Amino acid sequence: SQQGEEDPQALSIQEGENATMNCSYKTSINNLQWYRQNSGRGLVHLILIRSNEREKHSGRLRVTLDTSKKSSSLLITASRAADTASYFCATATSYNTDKLIFGTGTRLQVFP
Amino acid sequence: DVKVTQSSRYLVKRTGEKVFLECVQDMDHENMFWYRQDPGLGLRLIYFSYDVKMKEKGDIPEGYSVSREKKERFSLILESASTNQTSMYLCASSLNQGLAGGPQYFGPGTRLLVL
Numbered sequence: 001s002q003q004g005e006e007d008p009q010a011l012s013i014q015e016g017e018n019a020t021m022n023c024s025y026k027t028s029i030n031n032l033q034w035y036r037q038n039s040g041r042g043l044v045h046l047i048l049i050r051s052n053e054r055e056k057h058s059g060r061l062r063v064t065l066d067t068s069k070k071s072s073s074l075l076i077t078a079s080r081a082a083d084t085a086s087y088f089c090a091t092a093t094s095y096n097t098d099k100l101i102f103g104t105g106t107r108l109q110v111f112p
Numbered sequence: 113d114v115k116v117t118q119s120s121r122y123l124v125k126r127t128g129e130k131v132f133l134e135c136v137q138d139m140d141h142e143n144m145f146w147y148r149q150d151p152g153l154g155l156r157l158i159y160f161s162y163d164v165k166m167k168e169k170g171d172i173p174e175g176y177s178v179s180r181e182k183k184e185r186f187s188l189i190l191e192s193a194s195t196n197q198t199s200m201y202l203c204a205s206s207l208n209q210g211l212a213g214g215p216q217y218f219g220p221g222t223r224l225l226v227l
Contacts, residue, residue, distance in 0.1 A: 043204075045215035048214070097209070102154050102155040
């Protein structure tokens with residue numbers, strides 16, 4: 001069962017530009033997480049934001065969460081070619097915080 | 113750093129064969145998960161385990177079984193492989209943090225082709 005949907009499905013930008021990806025979900029959550037996947041590899045955890053938080057930063061990453069709209073956004077500032085990857089949001093519900101439900105991902109291409 | 117390893121990066125099997133995918137984590141995590149990833153469908157949970165010898169079905173358990181005899185190892189078994197099981201298989205582990213929740217740590221994936 002898909003909980004999160006990312007938008008856009010694909011995004012192409014130049015190095016130095018900012019990249020914004022959005023995630024919408026359907027049910028109440030305990031937390032929302034963002035992961036990165038380089039081509040053909042496993043996923044790497046980027047950042048976790050809890051339902052009582054509105055914004056969180058980690059290096060060049062900024063995540064916002066709007067629980068009233070059931071949506072989140074991931075902003076990557078000053079993108080680099082190495083940021084080229086697929087990005088997934090994943091939600092953990094309040095009744096089962098260990099199990100994550102993943103969206104279908106946004107493919108980001110950063111051109112040098 | 114957490115390390116999750118999977119027994120093979122690439123695997124080619126024939127229809128009807130029994131297939132074992134092994135996953136090992138070195139951080140004493142209670143939780144372990146098996147996902148499959150297909151284009152346009154994202155990650156779908158096959159099975160997960162909260163403890164040794166415990167298992168729970170995920171969203172798509174049909175055609176699969178699992179085994180967790182030791183805390184660090186979680187095996188996915190395809191009893192009789194079929195072509196529609198051609199996919200990328202990802203293993204993950206996480207710490208049991210109760211109500212807090214936490215991140216999952218993924219292995220590199222096994223790309224399985226069933227002919």
